[in-house]
Amino acid sequence: MSGNIWVVAALCRGRLLDATYEAVALGRELAENLGTKLEVLLLGHELKDVLGTLGIADAVLCVEHAALADPVPEVHAHVVARLAGTRHPQAILVPQTNVTWELGSLVAGELGVPYVNSCTELRMVEQTLEAHTVLYGGKVEAIVRTKHAPSIFGLVSGVRAVEKGYADHAPATERITEVDVQPTSVQLRRYLEPEAGDIDISKEEVLVGVGRGIETRDNLEVSKELADVLGGAICGSRPVIDQGWLPLSRQVGKSGATVKPKLYIAAGISGAPEHVEGMKGSGLIIAINSDPQAPIFQVAHYGIVAKLLDVLPALTEAIRSRSRRGMKQYA
Ligand SMILES: Cc1cc2nc3c(=O)[nH]c(=O)nc-3n(C[C@H](O)[C@H](O)[C@H](O)COP(=O)(O)OP(=O)(O)OC[C@H]3O[C@@H](n4cnc5c(N)ncnc54)[C@H](O)[C@@H]3O)c2cc1C
Numbered sequence: 367m368s369g370n371i372w373v374v375a376a377l378c379r380g381r382l383l384d385a386t387y388e389a390v391a392l393g394r395e396l397a398e399n400l401g402t403k404l405e406v407l408l409l410g411h412e413l414k415d416v417l418g419t420l421g422i423a424d425a426v427l428c429v430e431h432a433a434l435a436d437p438v439p440e441v442h443a444h445v446v447a448r449l450a451g452t453r454h455p456q457a458i459l460v461p462q463t464n465v466t467w468e469l470g471s472l473v474a475g476e477l478g479v480p481y482v483n484s485c486t487e488l489r490m491v492e493q494t495l496e497a498h499t500v501l502y503g504g505k506v507e508a509i510v511r512t513k514h515a516p517s518i519f520g521l522v523s524g525v526r527a528v529e530k531g532y533a534d535h536a537p538a539t540e541r542i543t544e545v546d547v548q549p550t551s552v553q554l555r556r557y558l559e560p561e562a563g564d565i566d567i568s569k570e571e572v573l574v575g576v577g578r579g580i581e582t583r584d585n586l587e588v589s590k591e592l593a594d595v596l597g598g599a600i601c602g603s604r605p606v607i608d609q610g611w612l613p614l615s616r617q618v619g620k621s622g623a624t625v626k627p628k629l630y631i632a633a634g635i636s637g638a639p640e641h642v643e644g645m646k647g648s649g650l651i652i653a654i655n656s657d658p659q660a661p662i663f664q665v666a667h668y669g670i671v672a673k674l675l676d677v678l679p680a681l682t683e684a685i686r687s688r689s690r691r692g693m694k695q696y697a
Contacts, residue, residue: 374389374442390420400456458518632654642665656672
């Protein structure tokens, strides 16, 4: 196999999304294993401000055009496919974000090449690219190998350390003007803003996740107290968000955020695949559930079989008293 590794940058309103840096970190590892170059494909309008953090790559291929200002998938996909058709990369990595979700499949369709989506891992094994992917909402994990060049890989975000793909300098930049940008009749009408003022749970180091086992909105207070003494935040499973007890920005899982805090306490959460998909990358998982058969115990490092209202206040008090005695809270 030959050809460079490409990462298609995920850009929203002039800002690179963290998933881009995750993809760049993975692309760097791959390029080094293959003895080839890593190039980031940056499509947009007025891009000079975002180049300064992509120095982990060997080069940025930059296409600027007014029709690329908004993330309309058809327009971007056509440009990526055209460039791939003339420059022959070995693999194209596309972070799966709201703005790039459809891109990989559209490029693959236009080029007639394989597309492997929901990849959590990608490496070279015996001259073949091997991807680990998550299927059926996390119920099945598959290993897919492809020798086709290029193959396109959609990467699950929130799996890798963003810092590994981030640099405070710009790489060599090639501005490409010869590519044909074709506007379509599809227009982006507006961006829906997340609820104002809330935190970004994907950046928290400690999360207390609450599920239907919390029973009432008022009981959220005990989980919030625990999160507070640990310096973290609360989040929830989908039923808690559907009830309106926490905002959508706090939902963990398939249709919410992917989180990987150092500590995730799952309280009254059964461990459905759609929830686990969003938190299984956490450093330390502690589950509290009254049902010893709850699936959450299969992913937890430590489990407590008990009613959460018996455990959460006791934990909070124990941590408070340790801090009063000047002891370290958790390592
Ligand atoms: C397409 C799709 C997308 C989805 N996306 C998401 C998603 O992003 N995030 C998500 O979370 N879900 C998602 N779901 C829903 C998911 O399938 C589950 O229904 C949901 O995660 C269950 O939430 P839960 O664990 O809080 O509730 P339940 O499954 O009802 O579990 C409650 C748990 O609490 C325990 N419990 C009860 N009382 C107590 C007590 N007093 N003390 C301790 N434990 C107690 C019970 O034993 C049980 O295990 C999605 C589903 C679909 C179909």
